[in-house]
Amino acid sequence: MRPLALVVDDEPDICNLISLTLKRMNVDCHSAGTLSQAKELLHNNNYQFCLTDLRLPDGDGLQLVEHIQESVESHLPIAVITAHGNMDSAIKALKLGAFDFVSKPVDLERLRNLSQLALRLNHQQISELAQSDTELLLGDADNMQILRSQLTKVARSDAPIYISGESGSGKELAARSIHQQGARAEKPFVPINCGAIPNELVESELFGHRKGSFTGAYKDKTGLLQSAEGGTLFLDEVADLPLDIQVKLLRTIQEKTIRPIGSNQEVSIDVRILSATHKDLAKEVAEGRFRSDLYYRINVIEISIPPLRDRIDDIPILAHVIMQRIARKSGSSRPKIDFQAMSALKKFRFPGNVRQLENILERAFTLCDKGVIKESDLKLEPNTISAKETRNLPQSSSPINIPARELFESSAHETIDDFLQEIEKEVIQNALSKTRWNRTAAAERLGISFRSLRYRLKKLGLET
Numbered sequence: 014m015r016p017l018a019l020v021v022d023d024e025p026d027i028c029n030l031i032s033l034t035l036k037r038m039n040v041d042c043h044s045a046g047t048l049s050q051a052k053e054l055l056h057n058n059n060y061q062f063c064l065t066d067l068r069l070p071d072g073d074g075l076q077l078v079e080h081i082q083e084s085v086e087s088h089l090p091i092a093v094i095t096a097h098g099n100m101d102s103a104i105k106a107l108k109l110g111a112f113d114f115v116s117k118p119v120d121l122e123r124l125r126n127l128s129q130l131a132l133r134l135n136h137q138q139i140s141e142l143a144q145s146d147t148e149l150l151l152g153d154a155d156n157m158q159i160l161r162s163q164l165t166k167v168a169r170s171d172a173p174i175y176i177s178g179e180s181g182s183g184k185e186l187a188a189r190s191i192h193q194q195g196a197r198a199e200k201p202f203v204p205i206n207c208g209a210i211p212n213e214l215v216e217s218e219l220f221g222h223r224k225g226s227f228t229g230a231y232k233d234k235t236g237l238l239q240s241a242e243g244g245t246l247f248l249d250e251v252a253d254l255p256l257d258i259q260v261k262l263l264r265t266i267q268e269k270t271i272r273p274i275g276s277n278q279e280v281s282i283d284v285r286i287l288s289a290t291h292k293d294l295a296k297e298v299a300e301g302r303f304r305s306d307l308y309y310r311i312n313v314i315e316i317s318i319p320p321l322r323d324r325i326d327d328i329p330i331l332a333h334v335i336m337q338r339i340a341r342k343s344g345s346s347r348p349k350i351d352f353q354a355m356s357a358l359k360k361f362r363f364p365g366n367v368r369q370l371e372n373i374l375e376r377a378f379t380l381c382d383k384g385v386i387k388e389s390d391l392k393l394e395p396n397t398i399s400a401k402e403t404r405n406l407p408q409s410s411s412p413i414n415i416p417a418r419e420l421f422e423s424s425a426h427e428t429i430d431d432f433l434q435e436i437e438k439e440v441i442q443n444a445l446s447k448t449r450w451n452r453t454a455a456a457e458r459l460g461i462s463f464r465s466l467r468y469r470l471k472k473l474g475l476e477t
Contacts, residue, residue, distance in 0.1 A: 016132055017041045017058065021051040021065035021077065022094065027119070031064060034121055035128060048072035052080060055089075062131035063091040064115075067102050075106055082110040090131040090169070094119065100267065100310070107172035107313045123269060126283045133196035134169055150186055151334060152327035156319040160187070163316055168194035173266065173311045176289035178318030180450040181368030184289040185249060187318055192245040197285055200244030203237050208253035208453055209467065215258050217274055220265075226275020238271050241284045251288040251311065252297050253453070256304065263307045286311065291451060321363040321370065328359050331367060335374050348381055354388045361393055365450030372442075372475060394446055438473045441466070 016039075020031045023046045032042040043058065045051040048069045055063075063081065065074040074093045081091050092113045093106040103114040112134060113127050150161060167174055168191045176184045185204055192202045210218050221236030238246055248254075254262065265271050266286060270279040288311045297303035321328070332350055340347040350358075354377075363369050377390040441459065448454035456466040469475075 015039055015041050016061040017043065018128070018131075019043050019045065019051065019054055019058070019060045019063040021045045021048075021063065021069065021074070023047065023066065023068075023070050027066070027094070027117075030119065031124065034124055038125065038128060040128065040132070046070070048077060051077055055081070055084070060089060062128070062134070063089060064094065064128075065091065066094045067096070067099075067106070075102070075109060078106055078109045078111050088169070090134040092127055092131065104309070104313055107170065110170070111172075112169060113171040122281060130171060130196045150183060150190055151330055152324055153330070154319075154324035154327050157324055157327065160316070160318065161190075164190045165194055167191055167314055167316065170314070171196070171285050172313045173285070174287045175294070175312040175315045176287065176318060177294070177315060178289070178291065179320050179364075179366055180291045180452075181366035182318040182320055183367055184291075184318055185247060187316060188245070188247040188249075188287045188289065191287060192247075192285075195245075195285070197244045201241050202245050202247065203241040204247040204249060205237055206249045208250035209463065211464075212255050215255060216261065219258065220261065220271045221273040223273055223275035226273075230275070234273075236271065236273060238265065238282055238284055239280065243283055245285045245287060248286065248288040250290050250292075252290040252292045252294055252303055256302075259304045259307045263304065263310055266307075266310050291449075321366040325359045328370070329355060331370060332358065332374060335371050336378065339375055339378050343378075346384065348378060348384045348386050350386045351388070354386050354391055357388045357391060357393055364446055369446075369450055375474075394443070434473065437469065438475065441469060441473065441475065 018035055018040050020028050020035075020042050022028050022031075022044075025046075028044040028046075032044060035042050040061075043054055043060075045054055046069075048071045051063075051065065051069075063077070065077050067074040069077075078091055078093065081089050090112045091110070092115060093103065093111050095103045095106075095114050095116050099116075103116075106114060112131065115123055115127055150157065150164070164187060174188075174191060176187050178184050178187075188204070189202060192198060205218070207215070217230075217234065217236070219236050219238055221234050221239060222230050224230055224232050265282070268279075269283065270281050272279050294303060294308055294312070298305045298308050321331075332355070336347045336350070358370070358373075365372070373391055373393070374386075376392060377386045380390045380392075381387065441455070444455040444458045445452070448458060452466055452470075453463055456463045459466065461469075
């Protein structure tokens with residue numbers, strides 16, 4: 014049975030153009046010229062998606078979006094047709110629940126991409142994907158259940174999503190969850206850490222370049238935006254993008270096109286953009302480091318990831334899964350975590366969140382004896398715990414800042430390289446803890462470059 018779409022526009026020529034395009038895609042169409050006609054057709058028919066103009070004789074498309082969201086047809090994907098450059102209305106429609114928009118004059122390639130996406134956005138597909146995706150963000154805490162519900166809802170949209178949260182809290186996992194539950198799940202998910210790319214290479218990495226466009230451009234390069242074609246590009250630490258690149262990214266989001274360095278032609282792209290940062294993006298805008306128009310565009314819907322300290326009851330299940338993964342990688346059995354060790358973990362503040370929990374457990378896995386992780390194996394750092402929590406810790410809890418003499422005496426069997434490596438590891442871990450696991454700030458505190466810190470993290474086995 015061919016899918017059925019509803020096209021709502023009071024201009025017959027627009028309805029005919031859209032209907033003809035969709036019929037060539039094996040999609041049947043019904044047309045309506047008014048808001049009341051559209052509501053009546055929705056009541057009497059089962060549509061796979063709806064496309065509506067914003068201006069109608071007896072109302073507007075935003076009212077239709079709201080009507081669909083409040084009705085039994087709330088799962089129905091609806092896109093809006095906007096006047097060229099009318100981004101305010103488009104963003105308002107996305108906030109109300111529309112999954113996407115297309116501007117007049119209607120670009121037929123854009124219309125086809127939008128329609129194909131809408132046809133994949135049906136309730137049955139989303140439910141199945143949501144069930145298969147439950148392992149991405151573990152936890153039974155109320156705030157995690159709310160988070161997963163929010164991710165499932167926004168997955169049904171194609172709107173830009175801004176994910177806020179502390180470093181290590183799981184922002185990329187949230188982005189992957191949105192991607193895997195959405196209509197783009199079969200296409201690429203391309204994550205990029207904007208803060209890890211040198212400023213002079215950001216444009217080439219994102220937009221690509223043509224051979225000979227600059228010194229060292231020996232061949233054409235496809236940018237990450239094109240690499241994510243049909244899928245999702247996740248811009249982590251988006252606040253670190255240089256201002257000139259922010260201008261280009263804004264244009265890409267609005268026009269759905271890019272121009273590689275050295276090219277004279279625009280290239281159409283079909284990519285959903287998700288972004289995240291641990292910084293206060295509104296503050297970055299106020300202080301002139303982030304463009305307000307780009308902030309307005311990427312922050313159509315905001316998802317906030319709770320820190321680990323706000324869901325401490327989830328620590329046992331997270332620890333269980335992490336230890337399983339570590340044991341599987343090492344080819345050994347999963348060690349147990351004794352009661353005192355688990356109690357200490359639940360009292361710890363985890364400034365580095367789940368990522369820090371993984372690092373602590375990986376280190377404890379290496380240090381433990383007889384397949385049991387004890388509190389002393391965790392090497393928790395008292396300086397990252399509040400005074401009240403420190404009083405509650407057992408006296409046997411081991412601080413990380415061990416005097417060098419004691420460290421040397423306890424490691425007499427090691428080589429000098431091993432000894433120095435342990436000191437280097439502790440210094441880096443302390444810097445990370447004091448900067449709430451912000452690697453850029455930690456590098457500044459240590460007086461080394463971000464690239465150097467990344468190299469040392471990898472060398473010391475601290476990179477996750």
